Amino acid sequence: xxxxxxxxxxxxxxxxxxxxxxxxxxxxxxxxxxxxxxxxxxxxxxxxxxxxxxxxxxxxxxxxxxxxxxxxxxxxxxxxxxxxxxxxxxxxxxxxxxxxxxxxxxxxxxxxxxxxxxxxxxxxxxxxxxxxxxxxxxxxxxxxxxxxxxxxxxxxxxxxxxxxxxxxxxxxxxxxxxxxxxxxxxxxxxxxxxxxxxxxxxxxxxxxxxxxxxxxxxxxxxxxxxxxxxxxxxxxxxxxxxxxxxxxxxxxxxxxxxxxxxxxxxxxxxxxxxxxxxxxxxxxxxxxxxxxxxxxxxxxxxxxxxxxxxx
Amino acid sequence: xxxxxxxxxxxxxxxxxxxxxxxxxxxxxxxxxxxxxxxxxxxxxxxxxxxxxxxxxxxxxxxxxxxxxxxxxxxxxxxxxxxxxxxxxxxxxxxxxxxxxxxxxxxxxxxxxxxxxxxxxxxxxxxxxxxxxxxxxxxxxxxxxxxxxxxxxxxxxxxxxxxxxxxxxxxxxxxxxxxxxxxxxxxxxxxxxxxxxxxxxxxxxxxxxxxxxxxxxxxxxxxxxxxxxxxxxxxxxxxxxxxxxxxxxxxxxxxxxxxxxxxxxxxxxxxxxxxxxxxxxxxxxxxxxxxxxxxxxxxxxxxxxxxxxxxxxxxxxxxxxxxxxxxxxxxxxxxxxxxxxxxxxxxxxxxxxxxxxxxxxxxxxxxxxxxxxxxxxxxxxxxxxxxxxxxxxxxxxxxxxxxxxxxxxxxxxxxxxxxxxxxxxxxxxxxx
Numbered sequence: 001x002x003x004x005x006x007x008x009x010x011x012x013x014x015x016x017x018x019x020x021x022x023x024x025x026x027x028x029x030x031x032x033x034x035x036x037x038x039x040x041x042x043x044x045x046x047x048x049x050x051x052x053x054x055x056x057x058x059x060x061x062x063x064x065x066x067x068x069x070x071x072x073x074x075x076x077x078x079x080x081x082x083x084x085x086x087x088x089x090x091x092x093x094x095x096x097x098x099x100x101x102x103x104x105x106x107x108x109x110x111x112x113x114x115x116x117x118x119x120x121x122x123x124x125x126x127x128x129x130x131x132x133x134x135x136x137x138x139x140x141x142x143x144x145x146x147x148x149x150x151x152x153x154x155x156x157x158x159x160x161x162x163x164x165x166x167x168x169x170x171x172x173x174x175x176x177x178x179x180x181x182x183x184x185x186x187x188x189x190x191x192x193x194x195x196x197x198x199x200x201x202x203x204x205x206x207x208x209x210x211x212x213x214x215x216x217x218x219x220x221x222x223x224x225x226x227x228x229x230x231x232x233x234x235x236x237x238x239x240x241x242x243x244x245x246x247x248x249x250x251x252x253x254x255x256x257x258x259x260x261x262x263x264x265x266x267x268x269x270x271x272x273x274x275x276x277x278x279x280x281x282x283x284x285x286x287x288x289x290x291x292x293x294x295x296x297x298x299x300x301x302x303x304x305x306x307x308x309x310x311x
Numbered sequence: 312x313x314x315x316x317x318x319x320x321x322x323x324x325x326x327x328x329x330x331x332x333x334x335x336x337x338x339x340x341x342x343x344x345x346x347x348x349x350x351x352x353x354x355x356x357x358x359x360x361x362x363x364x365x366x367x368x369x370x371x372x373x374x375x376x377x378x379x380x381x382x383x384x385x386x387x388x389x390x391x392x393x394x395x396x397x398x399x400x401x402x403x404x405x406x407x408x409x410x411x412x413x414x415x416x417x418x419x420x421x422x423x424x425x426x427x428x429x430x431x432x433x434x435x436x437x438x439x440x441x442x443x444x445x446x447x448x449x450x451x452x453x454x455x456x457x458x459x460x461x462x463x464x465x466x467x468x469x470x471x472x473x474x475x476x477x478x479x480x481x482x483x484x485x486x487x488x489x490x491x492x493x494x495x496x497x498x499x500x501x502x503x504x505x506x507x508x509x510x511x512x513x514x515x516x517x518x519x520x521x522x523x524x525x526x527x528x529x530x531x532x533x534x535x536x537x538x539x540x541x542x543x544x545x546x547x548x549x550x551x552x553x554x555x556x557x558x559x560x561x562x563x564x565x566x567x568x569x570x571x572x573x574x575x576x577x578x579x580x581x582x583x584x585x586x587x588x589x590x591x592x593x594x595x596x597x598x599x600x601x602x603x604x605x606x607x608x609x610x611x612x613x614x615x616x617x618x619x620x621x622x623x624x625x626x627x628x629x630x631x632x633x634x635x636x637x638x639x640x641x642x643x644x645x646x647x648x649x650x651x652x653x654x655x656x657x658x659x660x661x662x663x664x665x666x667x668x669x670x671x672x673x674x675x676x677x678x679x680x681x682x683x684x685x686x687x688x689x690x691x692x693x694x695x696x697x698x699x700x701x702x703x704x705x706x707x708x709x710x711x712x713x714x715x716x717x718x719x720x721x722x723x724x725x726x727x728x729x730x731x732x733x734x735x736x737x738x739x740x741x742x743x
Contacts, residue, residue, distance in 0.1 A: 048531040053727070069535070077532040082526035088327065100533040101318045144529065 001151045005245040009058035018044040020207040021152040033198035040101035041207040050077045076150035084129040091125040101148035115143040116258030156187040219288040226289045227259045233279035316534045320542025360362035368392045379449035496689030500682040510551040511627040518631030527724045536721040544624045617690030619681030620711045629716030639730045650678035665690045677708035
């Protein structure tokens with residue numbers, strides 16, 4: 001199955017540069033996490049890949065040829081802001097989406113049955129959309145995205161509105177689709193899911209790519225600089241560490257803390273600081289930073305750099 | 312490939328709507344409502360005509376005119392009286408008499424006017440016209456008598472003088488039915504007006520619904536916005552065509568059997584037609600001739616309706632894409648609606664003078680053309696070059712509208728939040 005190749009792409013709206021000269025690849029059988037703060041340019045990028053809009057500069061190729069009407073039929077796009085025709089029946093609606101993707105009726109009918117069954121939704125086929133709950137609509141939308149057997153999937157927040165059981169079902173299906181060799185673009189703000197699902201990462205901020213590569217490589221680059229600590233007793237020492245500038249707290253609860261080592265602080269120093277205060281330590285581990293940490297660090301670094309260059 | 316997708320969208324739009332209860336309801340009940348409306352109007356008119364018999368008190372101060380007062384239709388009964396104004400006024404107000412007529416002394420010399428008192432005032436009704444001619448005839452008879460002119464001379468002068476309008480055309484001459492042609496033309500023009508607005512706003516609603524339900528982003532990752540726009544306009548147009556065809560068949564059936572229907576309701580009063588009277592004879596007896604329209608009139612009617620619908624539906628779709636609520640569309644629609652409103656405002660003028668410069672200009676300018684052109688084609692022989700030019704300009708305007716609307720549409724359907732101004736819409740045209 002083909003590669004998706006984004007090469008030097010820029011998109012402007014009037015004077016505003018939404019995406020500035022970005023390049024990345026998405027490979028078959030892998031999930032690429034497309035990350036970034038709100039308004040970073042993710043949706044703009046996705047819309048150019050799906051051929052909804054066209055880049056001002058640069059080119060986007062899927063396989064040998066530029067994206068266009070041909071590649072649209074091989075793509076399945078689940079937008080973040082999504083909806084269905086309220087008064088159409090589930091079956092008719094899915095059939096319409098399949099026909100728009102150029103699918104034959106008989107084949108579409110079989111696949112609609114298969115996927116509705118897979119998501120335990122076969123009995124909804126004759127129901128109108130506005131009779132369904134939000135979670136049910138969510139599943140129907142996902143089915144609409146994969147119905148035509150696309151080799152490139154673009155999923156923008158696919159887990160929104162799903163309960164844990166359905167989220168797990170969806171995750172299984174996504175992994176299955178990946179194992180079949182499809183290329184998957186996954187945009188999300190939920191870093192735990194990104195961490196669980198993604199093989200590669202592309203982090204965009206203010207229209208530019210600031211971090212890009214395999215998730216494991218990126219983590220290694222950032223180094224083992226995070227301590228996960230579970231303890232019992234008072235936690236005032238954490239505030240002391242922060243005020244000294246020795247660490248930054250990633251997350252914190254009554255008996256757990258995630259500390260990022262700053263300015264050459266060593267794990268040993270942390271341990272020495274903690275011991276006099278706490279009554280017990282049940283976990284003390286040096287790990288690679290979680291995705292959330294990489295996200296925050298990279299974005300704030302870029303923004304402070306931009307602030308200093310504009311002054 | 313691309314034409315195929317327009318077809319898929321059009322088919323979905325068509326089926327989705329045709330299958331609704333609303334569609335079945337309006338298609339079946341539309342004519343019933345219309346027939347019901349005309350029946351009610353007919354019954355009301357008929358009953359008001361029957362109660363038209365009036366009793367009028369007549370105070371003849373000249374003492375010479377009274378004997379000449381006869382209503383040829385027999386609906387007005389005159390009762391001579393000497394009562395004073397006050398007494399007569401009471402009778403009028405109590406409803407005992409319809410009114411009273413005073414003929415002053417100076418009436419015969421023409422120095423004074425006859426005065427009619429009633430609760431209804433004068434107005435321009437048939438009745439006051441009838442009354443005036445009764446008074447006039449009586450006064451003239453007395454005046455001629457004074458000059459010793461015999462009654463026969465009056466009869467001769469008063470003998471019927473009539474004027475028939477005959478319409479000349481290349482096909483020959485046709486007599487008497489200019490009014491009927493105008494009625495048919497007016498109905499056709501009005502039908503185009505209503506359907507253009509109704510189906511156009513259905514398109515706009517569809518666009519707004521697709522946008523607010525956010526389904527549009529899924530759709531345009533499969534088809535080009537242009538294909539979605541065209542599919543929508545064509546699919547809803549097909550729905551409109553089905554509905555109109557159904558009604559047209561009903562109307563055709565209605566006119567074919569109208570004689571029989573009128574016969575069923577009861578033969579027109581005062582007609583002495585035999586039971587074997589043909590339909591034309593029955594219709595003639597009530598003073599209506601079915602205009603003899605050539606098929607080309609209907610062909611042009613359909614073509615101008617279709618192009619007019621396509622032009623405006625396309626523009627409405629563009630507007631719909633820019634807003635999120637129906638109400639927000641109002642201010643943007645006004646400039647688009649202006650030409651339609653102008654063309655319906657001048658409908659009367661076109662009906663009265665289908666060959667005037669105004670009529671020709673309105674029927675050539677593409678944004679106003681559909682209504683006046685169809686009216687003119689139904690009424691007179693419009694030179695072929697005018698029809699051809701008008702239609703070509705209309706097609707050109709439609710293509711222009713597609714260009715403008717698809718650009719606005721492409722940006723509009725993905726723009727949420729603030730409602731754009733007309734200025735912003737124009738700026739969208741420049742985005743590639």
